[in-house]
Amino acid sequence: MTRKATIIGGGVIGGGWAARFLLNGWDVAVFDPDPQAERKINEVLANARRALPSLSDVPMPPEGKLTFADTMAEAVEGSEYVQESVSERIELKHKVYAQLQQANPGILIGSSTSGFKASDLQQGSPAPENIIVAHPFNPVYLLPLSEVSGSPKNTAETVEKTVQIMKDIGMFPLVIRHEIDAFLGNRFLEAVWREALWMLKDGVATTEEIDESIRMGFGLRWGQMGLFETYRIAGGEAGMRHFMAQFGPALKWPWTKLMDVPEFNDELVDLVANQSDAQSGMYGIRELERIRDQNLVGFLRSLKDSNWGAGKVLREHDERRRDAWQASLPAIASGPSADPLVMAHLQVLPGWIDYNGHMTESRYLFAASETCDAFLRLIGADMDYVAGGHSYYTAESHIMHLDEAKLGDRLTGTVQVLGHDEKRLHLFFRIMKGDVAVATVEQMLLHVDMKAGKAVAAPAKILNIVGPIAEAHKGLEKPAAVGRYVGQRKG
CATH class of the missing domain: 1.10.1040.10 (N-(1-d-carboxylethyl)-l-norvaline Dehydrogenase; domain 2)
Structure with missing residues (x-):
């Protein structure tokens, strides 16, 4: 069942929260009387769509549904959580809470306030225990920190529920020990x-x-x-x-x-x-945001590779979503077919292009390699597995260049499992620009004992994940490029 969050206030922070929830699969209802709110949020969401998937090594969940409500009561209907991000005026926040709790007195309300204590926010509320601080940092859709600060009126259950929701959308909830203005x-x-x-x-x-x-x-x-x-x-x-x-x-x-x-x-x-x-x-503000996001993605990816700091949060969020995805494999396999798995989101960067302004040949292979690596992590053949002495080695590759990719283009890498046995993986990658394949790569991989230097059978924990995917992909049409040799004429 899809979860729903409500965002009150559609500025920079509210838009960031909306993007964070939406891209993690939640439905989101927004209330903001500003006639420009829908435009502003969609611009923030467009930047988030470019950036956040680049941090994930697990397929992103289907994006939630975004709606704009005419009233707070309409916005909060069916929600399990509200994030308030209105201006830093205590009287305005009190007015918002009164209206929200009139519509749904039991709803949990987190505030994006930059400095008001929870006890300040709770004054005059009929249900103060349901109002708590969840203070983020901009851009909310990339930076994981959420400072969670309650008052003596908040129960331990309320704090824990807030913490869990933050974790569910990939945030790092830092619970403040004692109430303090402006938090940490x-x-x-x-x-x-x-x-x-x-x-x-x-x-x-x-x-x-x-x-x-x-x-x-x-x-x-x-x-x-x-x-x-x-x-x-x-x-x-x-x-x-x-x-x-x-x-x-x-x-x-x-x-x-x-x-x-x-x-x-x-x-x-x-x-x-x-x-x-x-x-x-x-620079325009949206251009500055994109520059900032691209730099943050590079920095966060580096931290993720070393499992350090904010990168550790990203890894843990991937692990939680990977566990949920793997638990859904029996249901995927029981259907007549499944779509190729979306495993990578990439953007053509300045260093990727040649003298013609097109993506250079090595980067097509790089895009396929990133897609393959993400798939291997998904099935359990990650860096920890490699450290244990086993890995999948590429034995053969056949790449076809089908279309051009240029600077700034957004690319998606998908994988289709053509076949497998204990020692081999036969995979087909598509590098997509929108609905157009710019390249395909057919690849055969061997499971190898690195110390012995020879192919060996993969363990059951990997085969038990690959098997249902391969079974589901049997219903997919065999790609026309499979089995082609170099120079073979079309048709």
Whole structure:
């Protein structure tokens, strides 16, 4: 049964939440009186569709259904969860909760608030236990952190339900131990923001120079190791105690102005806005979002490969969805046929094109390899399996180039199982641009004992997954390219 979430407020954050739920298979109803809300959310969703599938090594679930409701009561009907993302005005949030709880008093409401405590949000509510903070970071559809913060009025069951919903959509729910204004992440950001504004006002640096100091230096470290683990390394072999002894005295030095803020006036606004326009004004907001998303995908994929930080969250989400997918295999196999499995989502990048502006030959094979690797992970022949001494080796490949792919094109890799036995996998890959196949690859793989250097039978745990897929694919039409030799005429 498809699950449903309601999004109240269709701005940048609300749109990100809608995309996160939709792409994880939930139906989503949105309420926002802004006449531009539908356009804005669909633009955010378009960016999410480009980015989020690139982080997954398991087929994405069918996208949920997106609807726009005329009333809150209509939006919340049939939902198990509401994410409130309206403006940071406490009186507006109270008004929204009153209307939501009038329509459905038992509904769980998570707030995207950047700073209000749950106890602030719950004031005047007839069911305060059902209102809790679930604070994300932008872009919501890529960054996994959700700060979950409740009050004494929230039961342990409410907190756990919120945590589980966050996990179900691939988030990392960080439960805040004690109520605190702005939670954890925003308190760090506020400190850095205040110091940055002082440096601007005092003429020490420009917006671009401050950003360069972050993205060329400590920002890269923080993205993988945070603050304390980074400083532990800085302490060398003696560790954190040595670091504290070495740099502790600096806490008394007048390096920062964190206890003070520059006056907020038109002069400060103009200073920041004008420098920001000079730094980034040549890009539109959607273009900046796509650049940001592409960079984040690359960084997150690297973390995923090393099973570290946010990459570990992505792996765990894949594992949960892989388990659910594998549990559905008997039902897939019992039908007369099944579609080829969608295993990879790719985009043609600048380094992929040749002097003609088309995707270069090696990248067609790369796309098929990515599709094959994702399939092998799905059936259990992943890197942990390889570390154990066994793997599938490619014995033969036949590629056909059917159409052109150009810079920026979105590609999908599918796999059809043509046959298998204990030692062999006979697969057919299609690299698709929309509904058009730009290339096909027929491939034979052998299951190998790497230490012995010879083909051996695959274990039952792999064959038990491959078998139902192959059985389901028997009903598919045999591709015309199967068994062709190089230079064979068509027809």
